[in-house]
Amino acid sequence: MHIRFTKMQGAGNDFVVLDETRGRLGLTPAQYRWLGDRHFGIGADQILTVRPAPTPDVDFEYVIHNGADGGEVQHCGNGARCFVRYVRQQGLTDQSTVRVKVQHGVLELTEGADGRVTVDMGAPMFDLARVPFNTHGLSPVPEGGWQVWPLPLEQNLVENQAFALVNTAQSAMVNVAVLSMGNPHAVQVVADVDTAPVAQQGPLIESHPAFPERVNAGFMQIVDRGQIRLRVYERAAGETLACGTGACAAVVAGIRLGLLDTKVGVHTRGGLLTIEWAGGEHDPVRMSGPAVTVFEGETEVPDLK
Numbered sequence: 001m002h003i004r005f006t007k008m009q010g011a012g013n014d015f016v017v018l019d020e021t022r023g024r025l026g027l028t029p030a031q032y033r034w035l036g037d038r039h040f041g042i043g044a045d046q047i048l049t050v051r052p053a054p055t056p057d058v059d060f061e062y063v064i065h066n067g068a069d070g071g072e073v074q075h076c077g078n079g080a081r082c083f084v085r086y087v088r089q090q091g092l093t094d095q096s097t098v099r100v101k102v103q104h105g106v107l108e109l110t111e112g113a114d115g116r117v118t119v120d121m122g123a124p125m126f127d128l129a130r131v132p133f134n135t136h137g138l139s140p141v142p143e144g145g146w147q148v149w150p151l152p153l154e155q156n157l158v159e160n161q162a163f164a165l166v167n168t169a170q171s172a173m174v175n176v177a178v179l180s181m182g183n184p185h186a187v188q189v190v191a192d193v194d195t196a197p198v199a200q201q202g203p204l205i206e207s208h209p210a211f212p213e214r215v216n217a218g219f220m221q222i223v224d225r226g227q228i229r230l231r232v233y234e235r236a237a238g239e240t241l242a243c244g245t246g247a248c249a250a251v252v253a254g255i256r257l258g259l260l261d262t263k264v265g266v267h268t269r270g271g272l273l274t275i276e277w278a279g280g281e282h283d284p285v286r287m288s289g290p291a292v293t294v295f296e297g298e299t300e301v302p303d304l305k
């Protein structure tokens with residue numbers, strides 16, 4: 001199948017963007033994986049597909065597939081910013097504020113004159129069953145007016161990894177704050193993101209049995225009350241240069257744990273995101289950051305089932 005695509009990135013989290021506003025391409029999960037494949041395909045953390053509005057209260061719908069496994073996911077913060085840049089650049093709309101349906105709900109996005117995009121990401125969700133997070137056998141520890149969950153990382157999994165952990169006993173238990181931004185997040189506070197065991201613990205947290213739909217694992221270093229450094233080991237993608245929903249989840253967790261103020265600069269390996277949350281359960285999280293078109297192209301997608 002011959003397709004046109006646009007390659008985009010938001011703070012280094014990269015995307016293949018497809019236009020289905022004039023008809024479905026009907027790609028299979030294997031074809032999404034091929035598009036995400038950096039060696040045999042185009043290469044992207046996620047594939048974003050833009051579709052016509054399904055209801056009159058929104059302007060578009062877009063769906064998100066993780067490039068590594070081709071599975072559909074609920075939400076993608078950096079992708080949302082690229083989506084609005086895309087529909088404006090392609091002439092699909094001339095509105096500077098766009099409402100779009102994603103699997104998780106409806107987002108409102110605004111492109112500023114400076115090229116940064118602001119997204120109303122909706123309210124965070126703390127209902128653990130909806131994350132989903134299975135607390136069976138786990139006990140929360142109160143912290144800063146909220147709580148963290150000590151999560152035992154399977155000792156045998158830790159020891160079976162090809163890499164050596166400096167201290168297996170210490171690394172086997174991590175305290176995570178658990179919440180959903182439409183997709184699931186487990187956020188831990190670390191002293192230094194540069195030395196945090198992201199590659200070692202990330203896959204163990206991602207696939208921990210307490211998270212039946214797996215989870216995105218965040219590692220947050222508090223710089224001061226208005227700034228954090230963040231690395232995220234994304235579900236079905238591995239560590240990415242930035243994760244928008246991960247940045248929102250980390251800031252919300254930091255605010256609830258009493259560590260952060262309501263407006264926070266999030267320094268990721270791919271760039272700066274700004275996250276604001278007033279702190280109320282129903283208050284929306286606002287995220288702003290860059291959205292960049294890298295190139296456009298055409299390709300022949302192999303017939304993969």
Ligand SMILES: N[C@@H](CCC[C@H](N)C(=O)O)C(=O)O
Pocket residue numbers: 013045046066073074075076077078079183184216234235236237240242243244245246
């Ligand atoms: N990169 C994203 C999140 C993409 C989905 C995530 N890997 C998941 O499986 O939930 C972002 O910017 O939020």
